[in-house]
Amino acid sequence: MMPPVVLVSLVLSPAIYLTGRSHILAARTISLIALMIMWLTFGFIARGFAISGTQIYTQGTLVFSFDGLSLLITTVLLILSTLVIVFSIPDIQNKPGEDQYYAILLLMTGAVIGFVSAGDLFNLWVWFELTAISSYLLVAFYRENSDALAACAKYLMQTATGSILVLFGIALIFAESGYLDFSHIQIAASPLTIVAGTFFILGFGVKIALAPSYTWLADAYTEAPSGISALLSGIITISGLVALLRILAVLSGEMINWGAVLIGLGTLNIILGNMLALRQSEVKRIFAYSSVSHIGFIVFAIGISIYAHQGVGFQGGMLHLFIHGLMKALAFLTIGAVIYVRNTGLPLRINDLSGIAHREPLLAVGIITSCLSLAGVPPLAGFVSKLQIFYAGVTAENLPIIILTVFAAFNSVLSLGYYFPIINALFREESILPQRKLTPGIYIPVYALTVALLLIGIQPSILNVVIVPAAQTLSLLFGGQL
């Protein structure tokens, strides 16, 4: 049977929509209950994993396999989904289409869990499509705003093209080996691996905003509702990397070293994200381009490990994936809280952040924590993960990689150039008066994430239980072919 985590979301999502049309309170309650059930069933899967390793569920010919990578992404996803649903209850109140919002949010959560745990190629593609479809609908939630519609159109055209490229790659692998499930495919070294790998890197690269297909990201994150921006930027965009890595692991690495390709593209992402973020004046766009940069860090770390046959880069990449999910979600949720409080309907510029430190000091603490953590300032969590990535680069003992690691470190410092104006603006005199008070639904997720970032920064080993299995899974995937 299908894993209960996914089944719950697929079954309850239409139920939320149908009940939400008449009673919106029922929709919110059922979505929270559905998340609690998903946590419970995920707990069983995690316990099974701790006892006996990879958990496999089969439904007919579909295979779902929960290994360390799936568990890591599912953990972050369930944490962020819970916080985003709690945040959205006051944020989306009385907006048109509210009932559809909760239904599609739950569907997207289940679809991403299916995406990262798919055990064969076509299954992977179907869940990829479902994730993409539900995110198109959520990005275009503010359907009266022509900027949001334009952002969704751009996002749709690029992601649809990406999924078609993935489909061509799947067709190539199917033609070559006759199998679709990951345990049976072994592609020998031939020019086919380069072609298929290119299709997958381009196709999944659109999804994870890898250079050069990142242009949809800034518009989509800016125009989406704040909770959706937090969820997308935190975990859903980067979850495509799991699929890409699983596929690159079965393609032989003799003709082209995938680690080198990932290092190059990751570095490109880092510098492009930073350069573009420096030019922006709208706060959500700054955080969106910062996401491009951090995705570059994760891909860079994983590329180093694949290229240099070590395990530290995998750990650094997975740790940064987890921590970046929390940091970026905190950033978008606090900005969403500011938008909620100001309630002007206009895009939030840096100058509009004036006065928050005086009026809502705890929100200011949240913004400062997220900005400093994103820049990698100790003792916050972002410092720990970036340190591990740079350590992985330096211990690779390969001069070009060391040069690129130093370059990445400089870029990490450069990112302060667009975080400091945000922090600076918080302390100025107030320019826009607040119109709404903060409700617990808005500030509880913000406080929870702030405390989590501080705790992880001081004692990062509390994350070992999720990071180490994920890094071990990656080592196993890439150790076989190295």
Added chain:
Amino acid sequence: MTVLHILFVCAFILLGIGLYGLLIIRNMIKIIITIQIMIKGAMLALVIAGGFTGQLNLGQSLAVTVITADTIVAIIGLALAIRIQERNGTLNVDEIVNPES
């Protein structure tokens, strides 16, 4: 070069036509049609890939599943096009897309 090889190349030619169209076409509904051309190419590639390995049934069932998923994408794209036409009065992607960097 069997017939299967020629058809496989045709699937990639369809992909190429679709990508070229995606670059030069300016009307949003025509872009959605272009994406549909690429999808048909992908379906052909899946069926032919099944033919190469003797599993035509599996290839055909994959292609039918692709029809379902990509029809939904086309529906969402067309719904977006309707809304954009209402808001902006134009379907030209140059004028719809945000002018920011």
